[in-house]
Amino acid sequence: MAEKKRLKNLTFLEKMYIPEIVKGLALTLKQMLSPSVTMQYPEVKFEPPASYRGRPVLVQETNGTERCVACGLCSRVCPALAIEVQAAETELEKERYPQKFEINMLRCIFCGFCEEVCPEEAIVMSKDYELVFQNRESAIYGKDKLLVPVDELKDRIDFLRKFKK
Amino acid sequence: MPTITIDGKQIEFKQGQTVIEVAYEAGVEIPHFCYHPKLSISGNCRVCLVEIEKMPKLAISCATLAGDGMVVHTNSAKTLEARNAVMEFILINHPLDCPICDEAGECKLQDYAYAHSRGESRFEEIKNRKEKRVQLGPRIKFDGDRCISCSRCIRFSDEIAKSNQLTFTNRGDKVTISTFPGESFDNPYSMNTVDICPVGALTNNDFRFKSRVWEMSFTDSICVGCARGCNTEIGVRNNEILRLTPRQNEEVNSFWMCDNGRLNTFKNVNAEDRIDGTFVRKEGQLQKVNWDEALEVAAKSLKEYKSGEIAFVGSAFATCEDNFVLAKLAKQLNIASVDFARHSVAGDQDDILIREDKTPNTAGAELVFTKTNGAKLEGIFRLIKEGKVKTLFVMEDDLGSINDEWEQALGMLDLLIVTATNSNKTTALADIVFPAASYAEKHGTFVNFQGRVQRIRPAVSLDEMDRALDGMNMSRWDKFGTKFDRWNQGHKYDAKPSWKILAQLSSHLGGKIKYEMAEEVFAEIANSVDAFKGLDYDEIGELGIQLKISEKVEK
Ligand code: SF4
Ligand code: SF4
Ligand code: SF4
Ligand code: SF4
Numbered sequence: 161m162a163e164k165k166r167l168k169n170l171t172f173l174e175k176m177y178i179p180e181i182v183k184g185l186a187l188t189l190k191q192m193l194s195p196s197v198t199m200q201y202p203e204v205k206f207e208p209p210a211s212y213r214g215r216p217v218l219v220q221e222t223n224g225t226e227r228c229v230a231c232g233l234c235s236r237v238c239p240a241l242a243i244e245v246q247a248a249e250t251e252l253e254k255e256r257y258p259q260k261f262e263i264n265m266l267r268c269i270f271c272g273f274c275e276e277v278c279p280e281e282a283i284v285m286s287k288d289y290e291l292v293f294q295n296r297e298s299a300i301y302g303k304d305k306l307l308v309p310v311d312e313l314k315d316r317i318d319f320l321r322k323f324k325k
Numbered sequence: 326m327p328t329i330t331i332d333g334k335q336i337e338f339k340q341g342q343t344v345i346e347v348a349y350e351a352g353v354e355i356p357h358f359c360y361h362p363k364l365s366i367s368g369n370c371r372v373c374l375v376e377i378e379k380m381p382k383l384a385i386s387c388a389t390l391a392g393d394g395m396v397v398h399t400n401s402a403k404t405l406e407a408r409n410a411v412m413e414f415i416l417i418n419h420p421l422d423c424p425i426c427d428e429a430g431e432c433k434l435q436d437y438a439y440a441h442s443r444g445e446s447r448f449e450e451i452k453n454r455k456e457k458r459v460q461l462g463p464r465i466k467f468d469g470d471r472c473i474s475c476s477r478c479i480r481f482s483d484e485i486a487k488s489n490q491l492t493f494t495n496r497g498d499k500v501t502i503s504t505f506p507g508e509s510f511d512n513p514y515s516m517n518t519v520d521i522c523p524v525g526a527l528t529n530n531d532f533r534f535k536s537r538v539w540e541m542s543f544t545d546s547i548c549v550g551c552a553r554g555c556n557t558e559i560g561v562r563n564n565e566i567l568r569l570t571p572r573q574n575e576e577v578n579s580f581w582m583c584d585n586g587r588l589n590t591f592k593n594v595n596a597e598d599r600i601d602g603t604f605v606r607k608e609g610q611l612q613k614v615n616w617d618e619a620l621e622v623a624a625k626s627l628k629e630y631k632s633g634e635i636a637f638v639g640s641a642f643a644t645c646e647d648n649f650v651l652a653k654l655a656k657q658l659n660i661a662s663v664d665f666a667r668h669s670v671a672g673d674q675d676d677i678l679i680r681e682d683k684t685p686n687t688a689g690a691e692l693v694f695t696k697t698n699g700a701k702l703e704g705i706f707r708l709i710k711e712g713k714v715k716t717l718f719v720m721e722d723d724l725g726s727i728n729d730e731w732e733q734a735l736g737m738l739d740l741l742i743v744t745a746t747n748s749n750k751t752t753a754l755a756d757i758v759f760p761a762a763s764y765a766e767k768h769g770t771f772v773n774f775q776g777r778v779q780r781i782r783p784a785v786s787l788d789e790m791d792r793a794l795d796g797m798n799m800s801r802w803d804k805f806g807t808k809f810d811r812w813n814q815g816h817k818y819d820a821k822p823s824w825k826i827l828a829q830l831s832s833h834l835g836g837k838i839k840y841e842m843a844e845e846v847f848a849e850i851a852n853s854v855d856a857f858k859g860l861d862y863d864e865i866g867e868l869g870i871q872l873k874i875s876e877k878v879e880k
Contacts (some may be wrong), residue, residue, distance in 0.1 A: 231424030232537040244812040247534040
């Protein structure tokens, strides 16, 4: 059997281990006395910054309608094919609206491409990271779950206006 | 022959051709909006400007005749500058509303703006607004903002549809399209303007907002609305047909199709009344059974009758393959009475496309049936009335809807077996119903009134098919969808092409008719029917082939 080669031979002090043990204990002691940063989730929740990419949501105007015009660009750009949009005609000036808008949260990879491509600022990444479902069917979010009032999305929209060209 | 040099390529041409035509034939596409090969030259869009040496100014290639020794540059700095300027000019008042425009994805303006414009607008004033969502005719909506005033639609209505219903009104940047006072843009060919409109100004009411074009798959097919057999493209999403558009074939329909064919020949494919699975009448009710049982019952019941008591009726709606196998099974059973119904609407014909014969394959059915010498359809009808024919096999035709007498006659039969795509009066009276594949779900051939054989291909998948394995065209959704994706769960009908049903019935009757593919049936037709001699599917190709039948030369 070949003799094991060390990258570096230990010095005498290192071979004694004692100084290393003292160093370790000192670190432990320091951590014990410094303030704790662990969050007691779910009692305490993390409030992400505006740049955070949580689940994509649809912007709901103050009058209750969706901002989306069902152009299908988000659906086309989505690398994971998570989005299905079915357009229909509306009397509103925008002419078309999404009769059906579904995002499959099992497919979504939170890349934010949908938000980036949307010509209407109608789909944005929210701060919501709590996604729980028990089967495939309930992972498909329809308009009921996707629509979020525009006021609640102010942070993200301001962020986009500042940084998105 | 005179020659012209385009972008350094020496090209021969015929005297009288324009520069844009010569370039197109040589594979150089000069951008254009208003020019259309089948319409008169208008020369209003100016996008086709090219530099021609020794000419003082740039010239529009659509209206400049090619001359011997001409040297044309379609991509020189001067041409590009002019093209960019024209694009910028056209885009000044354009709303740029591609996200809500149905044309997006197949829009010339979008493509050229991407390829040839400066990329940014310098126009800071307020854009001109015009009328939107104008119902120009019963089937077409017009968006004034999007119109680039190319006049293609006007020229189409004047020169091709001969309806003279459209015109420009106002002048300058206020110009817009409208119908003459009191007129509606309503003629049998009106929807072709939706296809030739280079932008999304004219939209198809029926298809409007149903799907983005990039979500669909497109399959070459043939319209089944009449004996013209216009070449079409079937647009499918989630296994459902959403749109038919014409496909160019100079021998048959040029660039056009009629509105009736476009709108009314595909909806039955995904209709509520589609027959899904096999049905056998038990205790007076049609009940769903499996294929084996239905075939077994059909074979057993057929055996109970003498061949003289049975008649077979084929169909001009079915393919040559279907009719051929029907004739073959009749022969196996020694049945002499084989014919099919004609569906002609006297007077409903014009000298553009529409034909009196409302079926796609009367000529084909005639060709594959020639050898039989039993009773014809009238005779079969009489024999049923006289009680001599007790059993009828009807393939893909609704005999019960011909008239009340036929419906009565069908009621007198002891046994009625049908193959059908949708429920109708005949299936209501049937004892055994086999679900037939529609023209959009199978391979096969039709022979149009000119004697031209043309192919249909599956665009919609049946239960027994698989898009990938069967080599069907696929959209992105089709390629990547799983059974858990709601956008990939379009219904697949449990049906089979009639030739396949007949072949299976034959083997249940102890016969030897056996085919795996429509192509094999066609190979046999090519061997046994003179008119088809030497042909195969590859030979027929995308545009079909004229059969050598002397009496049909009409165009
Ligand atoms: S975040 Fe990315 S993966 Fe998720 S829906 Fe949007 S585009 Fe698709
Ligand atoms: S890109 Fe925006 S406007 Fe278009 S369908 Fe998606 S959310 Fe709606
Ligand atoms: S409606 Fe379309 S085809 Fe007609 S003039 Fe306008 S852009 Fe041209
Ligand atoms: S002319 Fe006949 S074949 Fe052509 S589109 Fe109309 S119905 Fe169909």
